[in-house]
Amino acid sequence: MTEELFRNDSYLRECQAVVTGVDERGIQLDKTVFYPTGGGQPGDTGSLVLADGSRVAITNTVKDRESGDLLHLPAEDSALPEVGQPVTAVIDWDRRYRLMRMHSAMHVLCSLIDGGVTGGSVGTDRSRIDFDLAESPDKAELEARINRLISEGHAVEIGSISDEELEANPELIRTMSVKPPMGAGQVRTVRIQNVDYQPCGGTHVRSSSEIGAIRVGKIEKKGRQNRRINIHLVDE
16 A cells, blocks of 8 residues: 555655556555545645656546555656656645645634534635534634634644544544544544644644635525535735
8 A cells, every 4th residue: 555645744745656556547656745635635736757857747646446546647648657667756735735724724614613514625725614504603703713713823733543532532523424434443633732623634734823814705505504614715
C-alpha cells in the first residue's frame, strides 16, 4: 500500500517516490504527498517529475473503491512512467493550501452549529456544509463568531482515537450518513484547541489564524430539517 505522507504532515509539497503500478486506473507510488478525494475534500493535482526532467501532469487523485489503491490520474495522452522508475511527486501547493484553509474553516463552522452534518463539500473558494436544522442561524452573527474564533489563533492538532474510544463517544461523529473508517484499530482525528474535535482524514492548517477571513454566503433551505451554509475565503 502507498505510504500516505500527507496524513502526518499536510505541509509537504513534494517527495521522492518509486512507481509501483501503472494501469488503466492510474499510477501507483510507494509513497506520496497527494491527498485522494475523500471526506468532501477534492483530490490533489500536480505532477510527477521523471529523472530526465519530463513531467506527467496529475489531474486528480483517488482511492480505488474495491482495492483501496491510491491512484494518481494522469492527464489524457500523457507518456506514462514505467514500474520501478523513480519520480518526484509534486502537488499544486497553492490549490492544496486553499483547501487546507477551507477544510479547517469548516471545522470551526461545525463548532458553532448545534446540528448533525448531513453533507458537505470543500472547495478552493467556496465550501458548504448541510446541517440537520429546522431554522437558519443569523448570518451576520454567525460570520462574526466564526471570524472571531479564526483570528484567535487556535492550534490545530492531528491525533488518533481507538475504535473502542470512538464507539464509546459517538457524539464526536458529526456526520449523520457517513461514518469514519474503522477496523484498523485507530481513527485519525483533528482537534482545533478549545474549538472542535472530531474524526477527520483531511488536510489542515496548523493554526486557525492561517485560515484568514471568512464570509458566510447563502444559507439555503434544502428541506424541512436541512440548512445549507455556504462559506467563502476572503483573500486580500
